Amino acid sequence: MLDDASKSIFYALLSAFFAALTTIFAKIGVEAINPNLATAIRTVVILVMVWSWVLVRGEFDTFLAITPKTLLFLVFSGLSTGLSWLFYFRALQVGKASLVAPLDKSSLVLVLVFSVLFLQEPLTLKIFLGTSLILIGTLVVIL
Template structure:
């Protein structure tokens, strides 16, 4: 079942690139990121409240710290992504952005102790090779 959510994530990430490229025309990329964030905030809270998972009091200090760090990383990712979209083509920027998949595989092995299998390693190397091809295009 997880893979259905992962495929939906990929679909909406692809739509994000298309919609963003159209939406940032003649707009400061930082302002565009801020506007986008407002909509994400409203949708995320609506889903959390609707699904009954908004028990903020149950979060630990560690939860808060790492969710805050994740939020900061996400925000910076969006700022740089929108700037890259403004300067480059979607067909270049979106796949290079997905280098995050290869980086996540490596970082998960280092920091989370997740196994780095041959299958994961080959996949990560193919993503890195593809990214290099796209950058050199």
């Protein structure tokens, strides 16, 4: 059985794989329609898929136990995700996926800063160097 660190790496790699597919599918999907409509369609698909997942796994019973603080931050996360998707689809419609995706992933630098400032996560040399290399790679792609 995998430990928590190994599980997090496994799930993060799955996330990266599906995020890559998302970019390719989205680029093709927004070629001929308004990106806001494309985002709305995508959102409905996600809504149905994720609620189905929750219901099939029997996880809805904890819904009423959600604290107001948790709900508030999930709403903030949802709003941030929605805005991110709207701007991402607009960028994909007018730009190359090979340029848009690395720029989108430059959010990793902000995650590093925010995680240190707001979550009090440690800034290790390994994390700093890895994030710096991602930033350098992004700059190489866009310049």
